[in-house]
Amino acid sequence: MGAREDLLAIPDEVLRSGRIGQAVLVFMDFLDSPQRWWSGFGDMEAGGHTWQGLGDLITISPISSTYQVSAEQVTFDVATTPEMLALALDAKARVRDRSVTVYLQLFAMDDVEVSDDEIRYGQPIGSPMSLYSGTMQRMPWSATGSNQRTIRIEAEGNFFRRNMAPRGRWTDADQKARYPGDKGLERMALYAGGYESRWRG
Known part of the structure; x- marks a missing residue:
């Protein structure tokens, strides 16, 4: 009730x-x-x-x-x-x-x-x-x-961590702690302040 x-x-x-x-x-x-x-x-x-x-x-x-x-x-x-x-x-x-x-x-x-x-x-x-x-x-x-x-x-x-990612921070160190050897977030730091990639045709 x-x-x-x-x-x-x-x-x-x-x-x-x-x-x-x-x-x-x-x-x-x-x-x-x-x-x-x-x-x-x-x-x-x-x-x-x-x-x-x-x-x-x-x-x-x-x-x-x-x-x-x-x-x-x-x-x-x-x-x-x-x-x-x-x-x-x-x-x-x-x-x-x-x-x-x-x-x-x-x-x-x-x-x-x-x-x-x-x-x-x-x-x-x-x-x-x-x-x-x-x-x-x-x-x-x-x-x-x-x-x-x-x-x-x-x-x-209960909502004081509401801005955190469900599995921690999206950093290379956290990702490797979750999945050893994973390289998916190695370049994340490059994108933090804006990043431009130029492609050659």
Whole structure:
């Protein structure tokens, strides 16, 4: 069922109750250890999965909700300890080019429990709706003072490589890497700045 069908399936009295909340859920497909989390507290059951609440340990940059094809970048800032930072930097190969999806989940607030240190959300309504899909790329980090460290995971939209050829760049080196001994692109560099060939009759 798609997002439109999910929304239409919500009873009208629930939508008009004024007791509807929303939460952001994130799936990061790390190599060997995929993670599902959301920016709240406690575990949330939604879409057939358990999402771990990370509270304010991770922040997400704004995501536009346009319908056009976009190569939008989204960043995730993670507060880390020195030990976590070292582990993350050693795990770059498990992150780069792996997929990330951000979802929006609606839920009923009739049974919300609020305490001084956490908010537990109520019953999810419908399925998580995809807001953003991309791949994780660079992981720059920063340190402020002696005990504040942040690592950033930069994610690029699924269309950020749309201008690249399907099999890489059209260069002699790339062609020979794909097909050893192939000479089809040996003269490609000659044509890059314009090339005129004169034929004798």
